[in-house]
Amino acid sequence: MFYYIVRRILQLIPVVIGVTLILFLLLYIIPEDPARLILQKGATPEALANLRAKLGIDKPIYVQYWRYMKNLFSGDLGTSYRYQRSVNSILAEHYPYSIKLALAAIIIEIIIGIFTGIISAVKKYSFWDMLATISTTLLVCVPVYWLGMVMQVIFGLKLGLLPMSGYGDGSIRYYIMPALALASVSTAYVARMMRSTMLESLSNDYIVTAYAKGLSQFKVIGKHALKNALIPVVTLIGLDLGSIMGGAILTETVFNWPGVGRTVYLAILQRDAPVVIGGTIVLVMIFVIMNLLVDILYAWLDPRIRFEKKEINV
Amino acid sequence: MKNYKRLIVVIAILIVVVLIGTMFAGCKKTEAAVGGDTMRLFIVQPVSLDPPFCMESEGIQVARQIWDGLFEYDRKTLDLIPELCDKWEVSDDGLVYTFSLKKGVKFHDGSPLTAEDFVYSWTRAALAATAAPIAYHLGPIKGFDACQDGSATTLEGVKALDAQTLQVTLSYPYADFVTTLGHVVFYPVKKADIDKWGADYTKHINGTGPFKFVEWVDDQYVKLTRNDDYYGEKAKLDAVEYKIFADENTAFLEFKAGNLEFTQIPIGKIKATQDDPTFGKYCLTAPLLAYNYYAMSMNFPLFADNPKLREALNYAIDRENICQVLGEGVPTPMTGFIPPGIPGFQENAAPYTFDPEKAKQLLAEAGFPNGEGLPTLKFGYNAGSGHEKFGEAIQADFKEIGINMELEGYEWVTMLDKAKSGEITFFRIGWGADYPTMDNFLYPLFYSQSYDNYLAYNNPEVDKLLLEARSTIEKDERIAKYREVEKMVLADNVSMLIYFYGQRRVIQPYVKGFILDAMENYDLSKVYFEK
Numbered sequence: 001m002f003y004y005i006v007r008r009i010l011q012l013i014p015v016v017i018g019v020t021l022i023l024f025l026l027l028y029i030i031p032e033d034p035a036r037l038i039l040q041k042g043a044t045p046e047a048l049a050n051l052r053a054k055l056g057i058d059k060p061i062y063v064q065y066w067r068y069m070k071n072l073f074s075g076d077l078g079t080s081y082r083y084q085r086s087v088n089s090i091l092a093e094h095y096p097y098s099i100k101l102a103l104a105a106i107i108i109e110i111i112i113g114i115f116t117g118i119i120s121a122v123k124k125y126s127f128w129d130m131l132a133t134i135s136t137t138l139l140v141c142v143p144v145y146w147l148g149m150v151m152q153v154i155f156g157l158k159l160g161l162l163p164m165s166g167y168g169d170g171s172i173r174y175y176i177m178p179a180l181a182l183a184s185v186s187t188a189y190v191a192r193m194m195r196s197t198m199l200e201s202l203s204n205d206y207i208v209t210a211y212a213k214g215l216s217q218f219k220v221i222g223k224h225a226l227k228n229a230l231i232p233v234v235t236l237i238g239l240d241l242g243s244i245m246g247g248a249i250l251t252e253t254v255f256n257w258p259g260v261g262r263t264v265y266l267a268i269l270q271r272d273a274p275v276v277i278g279g280t281i282v283l284v285m286i287f288v289i290m291n292l293l294v295d296i297l298y299a300w301l302d303p304r305i306r307f308e309k310k311e312i313n314v
Numbered sequence: 315m316k317n318y319k320r321l322i323v324v325i326a327i328l329i330v331v332v333l334i335g336t337m338f339a340g341c342k343k344t345e346a347a348v349g350g351d352t353m354r355l356f357i358v359q360p361v362s363l364d365p366p367f368c369m370e371s372e373g374i375q376v377a378r379q380i381w382d383g384l385f386e387y388d389r390k391t392l393d394l395i396p397e398l399c400d401k402w403e404v405s406d407d408g409l410v411y412t413f414s415l416k417k418g419v420k421f422h423d424g425s426p427l428t429a430e431d432f433v434y435s436w437t438r439a440a441l442a443a444t445a446a447p448i449a450y451h452l453g454p455i456k457g458f459d460a461c462q463d464g465s466a467t468t469l470e471g472v473k474a475l476d477a478q479t480l481q482v483t484l485s486y487p488y489a490d491f492v493t494t495l496g497h498v499v500f501y502p503v504k505k506a507d508i509d510k511w512g513a514d515y516t517k518h519i520n521g522t523g524p525f526k527f528v529e530w531v532d533d534q535y536v537k538l539t540r541n542d543d544y545y546g547e548k549a550k551l552d553a554v555e556y557k558i559f560a561d562e563n564t565a566f567l568e569f570k571a572g573n574l575e576f577t578q579i580p581i582g583k584i585k586a587t588q589d590d591p592t593f594g595k596y597c598l599t600a601p602l603l604a605y606n607y608y609a610m611s612m613n614f615p616l617f618a619d620n621p622k623l624r625e626a627l628n629y630a631i632d633r634e635n636i637c638q639v640l641g642e643g644v645p646t647p648m649t650g651f652i653p654p655g656i657p658g659f660q661e662n663a664a665p666y667t668f669d670p671e672k673a674k675q676l677l678a679e680a681g682f683p684n685g686e687g688l689p690t691l692k693f694g695y696n697a698g699s700g701h702e703k704f705g706e707a708i709q710a711d712f713k714e715i716g717i718n719m720e721l722e723g724y725e726w727v728t729m730l731d732k733a734k735s736g737e738i739t740f741f742r743i744g745w746g747a748d749y750p751t752m753d754n755f756l757y758p759l760f761y762s763q764s765y766d767n768y769l770a771y772n773n774p775e776v777d778k779l780l781l782e783a784r785s786t787i788e789k790d791e792r793i794a795k796y797r798e799v800e801k802m803v804l805a806d807n808v809s810m811l812i813y814f815y816g817q818r819r820v821i822q823p824y825v826k827g828f829i830l831d832a833m834e835n836y837d838l839s840k841v842y843f844e845k
Binding site: 266 | 359361362367369442443444445447448449450451453459462463464513514516531532533534557558559560561563564565567568570571573725726727728730731748758765766
């Protein structure tokens with residue numbers, strides 16, 4: 001297991017090189033000059049040259065890339081073109097908010113998604129199953145932006161139950177609406193997957209045997225069906241943390257959540273390459289680490305799954 | 315069962331971690347406001363609060379509360395008011411200005427403000443190494459070009475004669491120079507602060523104004539508190555909190571819930587807000603010192619050789635309809651190149667009305683009867699900024715008189731670069747005031763050598779008169795010359811005038827003493843609440 005983890009961490013190096021290279025090339029081929037974007041008025045050739053020199057974009061792309069990579073491996077993600085501040089400090093200010101919101105969303109996804117999926121499968125074709133199916137279909141279809149605005153108007157403006165936006169003092173009430181909005185689509189997917197894997201699990205012979213042994217429904221579902229049905233769901237949830245963090249732009253915008261998604265999105269619009277690349281590298285690392293954790297969790301949940309060669313061959 | 319329990323343990327740990335994280339480990343706890351009345355205002359994330367980097371209105375709004383400059387503008391009349399300056403003199407040749415500073419002015423850290431602080435701040439802003447995006451405002455000061463090309467490390471034209479006297483020498487006579495000194499780029503910073511904080515100074519601001527900087531948390535807020543050691547009249551508010559929003563719709567909901575005192579009205583909600591029984595009377599929709607126009611480049615022979623065609627286009631469009639229907643009544647038809655509010659503004663300087671018949675006649679005189687023989691006009695605009703609908707309305711107006719127009723969306727900078735190189739010859743562009751002077755609307759746009767002259771407009775007579783006006787010290791005489799320039803430019807029909815931008819702001823009814831000027835600046839030190 002130890003070697004597996006080391007190997008997976010080492011795999012990060014080519015991933016990071018690949019990501020930086022692709023992003024560098026993509027941002028370089030866009031004809032918009034970041035210096036020109038900043039200098040809206042009075043963009044004299046001298047002013048443009050001074051700014052390009054300060055931003056380090058006056059050099060050929062390979063020089064820029066080499067310099068970036070050198071700094072990157074010493075932990076320096078560069079300086080934002082637009083804000084002219086360290087990217088490390090910009091990301092350090094924003095990532096904690098995104099991680100916390102993503103974790104809150106994942107908890108909602110786990111609790112509501114799994115519970116709904118189980119009820120739906122156990123009470124197949126019942127009123128509750130239909131309600132769950134309709135709700136999950138709606139959640140998948142409804143744009144997060146719209147859902148967020150509706151929640152803000154109802155629970156914030158009309159009922160005054162929850163704060164409408166922002167991080168405030170960081171208490172749980174500030175998390176409820178953005179986390180629910182962010183988790184909405186993923187929760188629906190988890191519920192659907194849970195339902196189908198549970199149904200598959202419930203149709204196995206050992207379930208019939210368990211019932212024949214006289215076990216209660218609670219025990220059959222909880223002890224025999226659920227643990228087998230959970231494995232693909234755990235994979236989905238684990239991978240979702242990365243997607244939720246990367247895809248939280250709309251939620252962060254509607255709820256004015258000071259996360260990194262919005263920061264990177266604005267940086268893309270402003271051609272602020274160091275922020276885009278830095279933000280993406282951190283996201284990729286989170287994604288890879290989450291993948292690794294899911295794999296480890298997998299093995300922990302299911303003793304049949306092991307990563308050492310000899311055990312796989314057994 | 316054992317593995318199932320393990321999953322429950324994992325979930326439980328996650329829940330506990332998040333609960334603890336959310337409740338006790340807030341990334342940045344909101345600090346309590348400084349008691350009493352706190353004015354809460356909507357802004358989007360500022361780029362910087364450091365004066366030479368305040369390149370957009372958000373940073374400027376905040377900086378104006380934290381600093382005083384040598385001069386300020388009267389919020390109602392936009393007249394120039396001395397602020398940190400007691401008196402000032404200008405030499406007979408209009409080149410040397412001497413400013414006497416007010417005594418007893420201190421930075422927020424308690425250190426005294428001296429003329430050396432201005433010398434340092436202006437030199438810093440002008441130097442190539444700083445690469446300040448708004449350094450061009452210091453352009454008229456002697457030695458600016460040498461600072462920009464890297465051949466000088468001091469700004470030759472700025473000297474501290476003593477602790478209270480600042481002398482500024484210009485490269486050429488520029489009568490509006492004093493008016494430009496109300497701009498934020500001229501605010502004084504302390505050398506010791508810049509040496510200490512470097513690029514992070516923007517989060518450790520030390521100003522001289524009625525409010526002190528407390529904290530700026532990215533994408534959340536900028537907090538200010540009253541400066542009780544202020545040399546002038548102390549602010550009535552105890553504190554100011556700029557709440558940062560990415561989406562004006564969210565900010566507007568917060569305003570309606572009573573969580574903001576000042577915000578922007580989102581597009582599409584202006585009429586409804588104006589009709590709202592609570593907020594209707596408190597909508598601020600006055601014209602701004604900014605406009606939107608469609609440039610016809612003199613690089614394009616079709617436009618350069620056909621003044622009648624250029625004139626025809628100006629009579630073909632229904633500006634009133636555009637402003638009322640598409641702009642929800644906020645913008646107003648553009649009637650000249652000097653917006654209302656600028657000293658020297660001429661009512662209806664341009665003769666254009668919506669007159670399709672006259673447009674047709676002019677089109678025929680230009681050699682294109684009913685648009686025959688006229689190639690399709692390719693119109694460039696910056697896509698995704700709401701300009702499409704205006705372009706489409708004008709496209710429809712043109713169609714009525716037989717002119718075909720094709721809309722081509724570009725990225726903003728791509729469009730500017732293509733316009734500069736002559737690749738795009740008919741395009742949408744805008745201009746807003748840096749300071750309330752006629753020069754600020756005429757010299758950059760129409761002086762042949764100006765880098766902001768995207769029209770490739772080159773009229774030697776206009777150039778000559780502009781330079782004359784700039785060096786005319788006597789105000790009325792200067793204004794008369796600028797008015798003449800405006801008439802000459804309008805007579806050349808080089809642009810299609812579209813609209814003057816308007817404000818779309820709203821304040822809470824209990825906010826008193828708040829005056830929003832035509833550059834969207836305000837002075838919060840005069841504001842108080844009456845609840």
